[in-house]
Amino acid sequence: MLAAAAGASAEDGIWLDVIRKMDEVYNDLLQYEVALEEKNATLEDTQQFISSVLTSMSDLLIVCSRAGVIESVNEALASLLGVEATRLHGRSVFDLFADEESRQYAGRLFSDQSGHAAEDCEMQLKAANGSAIPVSLNCTPRYNGVGKMLGLVITGRPVGELRRAYQALRRAHEDLKTTQQQLIHSEKMASLGRLVAGVAHELNNPISFVYGNTVVMKRYADRIARYLAAIHGEMPREEREALRRELHIDRLLDDLPSLIDGTVEGAERTRDIVDALKRFSATDRDERRAFDLVEVVERAVQWVCKAAADQFVVNLSLPASIEAMGSAGQVQQVVMNLVQNAADATENSRERRLEISGRIEEAEAVIEFRDSGPGIPAENLDKLFDPFFTTKPVGRGTGLGLAISYGIVERHGGKLAVSNHPKGGALFSLRLPLARE
Numbered sequence: 001m002l003a004a005a006a007g008a009s010a011e012d013g014i015w016l017d018v019i020r021k022m023d024e025v026y027n028d029l030l031q032y033e034v035a036l037e038e039k040n041a042t043l044e045d046t047q048q049f050i051s052s053v054l055t056s057m058s059d060l061l062i063v064c065s066r067a068g069v070i071e072s073v074n075e076a077l078a079s080l081l082g083v084e085a086t087r088l089h090g091r092s093v094f095d096l097f098a099d100e101e102s103r104q105y106a107g108r109l110f111s112d113q114s115g116h117a118a119e120d121c122e123m124q125l126k127a128a129n130g131s132a133i134p135v136s137l138n139c140t141p142r143y144n145g146v147g148k149m150l151g152l153v154i155t156g157r158p159v160g161e162l163r164r165a166y167q168a169l170r171r172a173h174e175d176l177k178t179t180q181q182q183l184i185h186s187e188k189m190a191s192l193g194r195l196v197a198g199v200a201h202e203l204n205n206p207i208s209f210v211y212g213n214t215v216v217m218k219r220y221a222d223r224i225a226r227y228l229a230a231i232h233g234e235m236p237r238e239e240r241e242a243l244r245r246e247l248h249i250d251r252l253l254d255d256l257p258s259l260i261d262g263t264v265e266g267a268e269r270t271r272d273i274v275d276a277l278k279r280f281s282a283t284d285r286d287e288r289r290a291f292d293l294v295e296v297v298e299r300a301v302q303w304v305c306k307a308a309a310d311q312f313v314v315n316l317s318l319p320a321s322i323e324a325m326g327s328a329g330q331v332q333q334v335v336m337n338l339v340q341n342a343a344d345a346t347e348n349s350r351e352r353r354l355e356i357s358g359r360i361e362e363a364e365a366v367i368e369f370r371d372s373g374p375g376i377p378a379e380n381l382d383k384l385f386d387p388f389f390t391t392k393p394v395g396r397g398t399g400l401g402l403a404i405s406y407g408i409v410e411r412h413g414g415k416l417a418v419s420n421h422p423k424g425g426a427l428f429s430l431r432l433p434l435a436r437e
Contacts, residue, residue: 060135061144062154068093068110080158082128098124098132109139111151111215117141122159134159141196145264149414203273206266220256223247270434290435291328293365294318297356304343311352312343318358322365323435326412331432333425334405334416338369338428341401360434364414369428376422384418 016427061074078085102123122339136154346352385406409416
């Protein structure tokens with residue numbers, strides 16, 4: 001009895017082990033099934049994503065084997081050729097080409113097993129109606145997980161579409177250049193507009209001088225006419241001498257040369273101011289000639305100071321002359337912008353002062369502008385020449401002045417840099433190439 005009971009107990013233990021193993025296997029199967037379902041769902045999502053991407057692609061797509069058998073195409077290609085995508089599967093890719101030259105070129109691509117990609121291959125595809133469609137194709141090899149080449153992936157688009165895109169890009173580039181030149185000219189006119197009051201005051205002096213001299217010479221002309229009439233009228237000598245003293249003819253003749261010289265000088269000064277205005281306002285971007293940089297700086301300072309407040313003082317420490325190469329009008333715009341910025345930067349300073357110094361270093365002219373303002377915050381130094389960046393209040397600045405000035409200096413082969421001076425204030429450094437003898 002005891003032996004039989006022991007045998008039954010051993011069999012029960014074996015069955016319990018078997019049941020536990022079956023439970024473990026069943027649990028593993030359930031986990032595998034869940035994981036498989038998740039992977040299938042992921043695979044379906046991936047396939048759906050790839051299908052939607054291929055359907056929405058405007059570029060042509062052909063996936064083929066190493067032998068050139070088409071495995072997949074997208075709707076863009078089927079629509080271009082005028083056939084259903086399913087009818088292209090299994091066909092030879094060489095059947096899609098309209099001419100022998102394209103087929104031979106494609107054959108060379110498939111015979112090349114080095115894995116090199118081909119770009120911008122202009123070839124002819126054959127539409128369903130027999131017409132040839134020029135396309136630009138890119139061919140890239142595709143590989144399996146172990147690096148074995150499986151075939152080629154061909155992408156591209158019709159050449160006509162590419163040409164239209166290039167033309168649109170070219171038009172956009174030309175429009176951008178035109179807009180840039182308009183911005184430069186607009187900023188120049190804005191700078192000129194801010195200084196009109198000062199220039200008008202400067203013009204007023206020589207014009208008033210010429211006008212005053214003209215009035216005096218007109219009065220002198222009346223006296224001379226009276227005296228000449230007396231001479232030709234055979235007036236007695238004593239009366240003529242009395243009339244000569246009465247009309248102050250001798251003093252009049254002594255004054256005439258200085259009056260004429262002063263009038264000519266005033267007219268020439270007016271002409272020079274007008275010429276400077278014309279040079280400044282003209283779009284002379286292609287003008288490249290030697291000019292006196294010191295004269296340009298002095299004229300720019302004079303114009304800005306005429307329009308600025310009386311408290312703004314500019315001290316010049318420049319050589320007698322520096323011959324630079326470029327456009328005097330554009331360089332004057334740069335200098336005026338720097339001087340005007342210094343005037344604005346020192347607006348709330350106790351002492352409004354700008355120090356301008358010049359020197360020659362090797363083959364470059366160097367002009368430095370140091371103001372007595374608060375300086376430039378460190379976080380703004382790298383952004384100061386960016387278009388539309390400004391620290392001025394709304395309505396006081398466009399943020400284009402320094403950006404345009406930077407571009408002008410670069411086109412002249414020079415450099416415009418900014419930093420904070422160790423003793424305070426902002427320091428702008430303008431470098432321009434010297435004129436070659």
